[in-house]
Amino acid sequence: MAHLLGAERISLEYPTKVVFEDITIGIGEGDRIGIVGRNGDGKSTLMKIVAGRIEPDSGQVTVRGGTTVGMLDQADTVDETLTVREAIVGDIPEHEWAGDAKIRDIIRGLASDLDWDALVGTLSGGQRRRVALAKLLIGDWDILLLDEPTNHLDIEGVSWLARHLNSRWPKGSGALVVVTHDRWFLDAVCNTTWEVHDRILEPFDGGYAAYILQRVERDRQAAAVEQKRQNLMRKELAWLRRGAPARTAKPKFRIEAANELISDVPPVRNPIELTQLATARLGKDVVDLVDVAVSFDSTPLFSDVTWRIAPGERTGILGVNGAGKSTLLQLISGDLEPTSGRVKHGKTVKIAKLTQQLGELAEVENDKVHEIIARQKKSYVAAGQELTPSMLLERLGFTSAQLQTPVKDLSGGQRRRLQLLLILLEEPNVLILDEPTNDLDTDMLAAVEDLLDTWPGTLIVVSHDRYLLERVTDQQYAVIGGTLRHLPGGVDEYLKLRDAEERAGAAGRATSAGRARVDGRVGAEGAVSRSTASDDRVGAGSTVSRSADPTLTGAAAHAARKEIGAIERKLEKLGKETAAFHAKMAEHDQSDFEGLGKLTQELQALEAESESLEERWLELSEQLD
Structure with a gap:
């Protein structure tokens, strides 16, 4: 593996803190490195040192001659006077970038919803961030340094970015270093993990799970x-x-x-116990959406949506930006009345909502944390254990010194955790979380997930963090095509549906001069087909409207059943092989990280094959319904 960049005996100290002390790292061809660590431990600082944007107090960074390095910094901005077109493709002639499959794919993945002629200064912060990322990815780089690239990307955008980075360079060439709290993304793209902590850097083989x-x-x-x-x-x-x-x-x-x-570790949640507790607190009726439709300025957003939310239900909501996820949450919370249909709340329902704006803390921003906690109830019961607010604060990563800190001086992640704590102490029985992962590092995300595992109520989560969504919820739905659709196959099924819609939209557009042309206003792969709705009862007492799939009959149905049988036999065989691989890894020397890495790659190949077969099984099963 050819060496590209090295940092030798790096040290950096600020007046109040030693960030790094005598660390040495190397980046070579084929490296895909994820950097993890607590907020404030120096992840972004390390990236800037490697990129040459910060000079260390001692030590040196060396780059192999001719090596190009590109970086996306959290503070990177784009000239506000440029149009989106100028910011992304610059002065590249249109016939060149429109005829380049790589550039077209980047525009489709990151800028398909942007007005091609809009000024960057008129865009939202998230849109500007995507423009900056697209501009960087269009360039040719030997090393890419990405600091929180998944911020402001939805699940589809994160999935696209992972695919792009995995196919960007030939195998064994190029190098990627990424700082992100998106754990699914780390597993999807990284073969090495660096943990930054206590002024040092500790390397681990593999992605987040292996780390x-x-x-x-x-x-x-x-x-x-x-x-x-x-x-x-x-x-x-x-x-x-x-x-x-x-x-x-x-x-x-x-x-x-x-x-x-993990053999003696119980499941993360006891769904039966939590459902019983939730039913005792809520009764049988929670929130019912019946034949709901919502329109704004005569433009329909939802139509004929029926969803009966059950006690103890833990649901994740997926959908592209602008699909109506926030509107759906407002309907559930009672903050918005439907244009037609009805929303019924149970008599004992007490709803709390964790919003993205942190508005709940505005009126107490001058108070110290301990003063706020002193005004709350004295205990909170989690998994049968009575916890004081101070114990909850400790579980959420607060130190005793931080109890004396005014709210206005807390970091974004600390404010987010305090906001969640105050909501839990109010003891709601329906909890709505709107993008709860903002400003949290991976360790704090794990702590929040652990706390939510013991929460006995109905949980509705909207998040672009796939790992958290699959971790804390038991089922997922998609706001898609003007309706709400149940996803038996989870996030993978949602991505498959969206990909099918994108292909259908692309096939319906005419080509010009024998080549694809990017439509700058609506986006490269525009239109979304609408689905017809029908009721489908799912989950613990839930119903949700969903799209009807084409049903196979006759010889096609016979062939599909035959293929399903073959898939089931193959899945059973793969299951045994996977179990054998786990046993092999268990017996392997745990200090042999290189050997474990190879076994992990083989295991991932088996799991990928299983996932592909499961998707095909699901597709055929739906067509036979």
């Missing part, structure tokens, strides 16, 4: 060493009190196999 496994094993070994030290200290104390100790054998710490790391 977590290795970190757990590291922590267990450290805990065993600490336990052994404490045992020795207790023996020393006993000797001082009673004389010479009895002879004892030294305890041995056996490295647990990978599957044993």
Whole structure:
């Protein structure tokens, strides 16, 4: 693997903090590196040092001659006086960029909804961010440094970006370094993870999942060493009190196999217990949307939507920006009346909503955290355990020193966590979370997910964070085509539906001069087909309108059933092979990261094949319904 860039013995110190101390790193051809760590530990600073935007106090960064480095900084801005076209493609002649498949794909993935002739200064912050990313990706770079590239991207955008980065360079060439809190994205694109913490950088093989496994094993070994030290200290104390100790054998710490790391860990949630608790708090009626339609200025947004939300239901909502997700949340919360149809709330329903704006903290921004907490209820019950507000704060990553901090001086992530805490202390029984992952690092996201696992109520989540959506919800729906559709196949099914719509829209447009032409105003792959709705009962008492799929009959149905049988047999075989691979990884030397990495890649190939077969099984099953 050819070396591209190196940073040797880097140190950096600010007046109040030492950021890095004598770290050495290297980036080579084929590296796909994800950087994780707590907010404030120096992830973005490390990227800027590597890019040459910050000079370290000591040490040096060297780049191989001829190597090109491109970076997307969180603070990067685009000239507001340029049009979207000028900002993205610059002075490249139209016949060149419109005829370049790579550039067309980047525009489709990031700028298809933007007015091609609009001034950048008229765009929202998220739109400007996408323009900056598109501008960077159009260039040819040996090394790409991306700081939070998934911010302001929806699930489709994140999926597109992962596909683009995975196919951008030939295998074993180019290099990617990315800072992001999107854990699904880290797993999708990275083969190495760097954890920044305590002024050092610690490398791990593999993406986020492999990093977590290795970190757990590291922590267990450290805990065993600490336990052994404490045992020795207790023996020393006993000797001082009673004389010479009895002879004892030294305890041995056996490295647990990978599957044993979680063999004694219960499921993240007990759905039966949570549903029983939710029903006791809510009764059988929560929120019913019946034949709901919503229009703005005579323009329909929803039509004929029926959804009966059940107690204890944990639901994720998907949809492109502007599809109506926020409107749906307003209907559920009662903040918006439908144009037609009705929304019925149960008598005992108490709804709380975590919004993106942090408006709930505006009136207390001058108060200190401990003053706000002192005004709240004295306890909160989670998983049968009674927790004080201070204990909740600790679970959400607050230190005792931060209790004396005024709200206005908290970081964005701290304010977000405090906002969630105050909502939970009000004990709602229906909780609506609108983009709850903003400003949170991966460790804090895990802490929030752990807290939500024990929350006994109905949970509705809108998020572009695929990992969190699949982690804390049990089912997903899509706002698509003017209706609400259940997704038995989850996020993968949603992406498949959207891709089919994009292809249908592209096929319906005429080509000009024998080549594709990007439509700058509406977007490269524009129109979305509308679906007809029919009721489909799903989940624990929910109903939702969905699109009707074409039904196979006769010989086609017979062939489909035959193929389904073959797929089921193949899936059973792959399941056994996957289980055998897990056992093989469990028996493998856990310190052999290179060997584990190869096994992980083989396991991922098996899982990818299984996912592909499952998608085909789902497609055929829907056509036979």
